[in-house]
Amino acid sequence: MTDPARHLPLSPAVFHLLLALADGDRHGYAIMRDVEARTDGVVKMGPGMLYGSIKRLLADGFIEDAPRRAHDATDERRRYYRLTPDGRELLRREAARLEAAVGLARSRRVLPRKA
Amino acid sequence: MTDPARHLPLSPAVFHLLLALADGDRHGYAIMRDVEARTDGVVKMGPGMLYGSIKRLLADGFIEDAPRRAHDATDERRRYYRLTPDGRELLRREAARLEAAVGLARSRRVLPRKA
DNA sequence: GCTATCTGTATCAGAATTTGATATATCAAC
């Protein structure tokens, strides 16, 4: 298993890329749309960022190719990806790190105290 | 005022750099120690990252030089920084973004539901 | 006094990442 700590912290783009795969396999373009929609356009995913990050995550074993889903055999072009167990663990750790960062921001009064 | 949205999202290092200044002025080396301590070493701040980011943040008006504090006039070398109002706003927005990202992670079951 | 280590600021070259454009092709709608 690739040591996850060496890959932390993740860039915002990579975090959201992995997060887009957390609740089901997606192809590249769908990842891109998901990320921009869920972050209200704050995190932008051009094709360079998208396929560059995918290539690296594949090489590091955090995502892998997923078999084409039956219900959209319509579009031949699509290439689907899924999280590996390592990828899910990496994402979980990064999410925990972000949670801690938010807690720090709260304790330093950058964010209001939680209701 | 520099449009804050253009600078979001922040890199983890820059976020923690600003956060280190949120509860009081600090000099470079103290920022470095604060960041590494508060993130348990996950976010590493070498001198390149530190002074490179400081230079950019000064140029963009998110931090500024602070007058030397009276109680440590002992060390002549130190150069203190403080957040500008824009810097504080930028930090607040980034913290809000992280909070939203954590919420997303929770809704996708990457993190357990909040106790 | 001497020396080692820590503190402190700063820059630089090389590596890695990100941006933005470009290329190519399929698909859906009209």
Next chain:
DNA sequence: GTTGATATATCAAATTCTGATACAGATAGC
């Protein structure tokens, strides 16, 4: 059949990050 959205992919240039280096004052131990 033409347009625009979908889809994957690569590339050069810009930016950012890493790790080393440099320099010097402070501190602690011997």
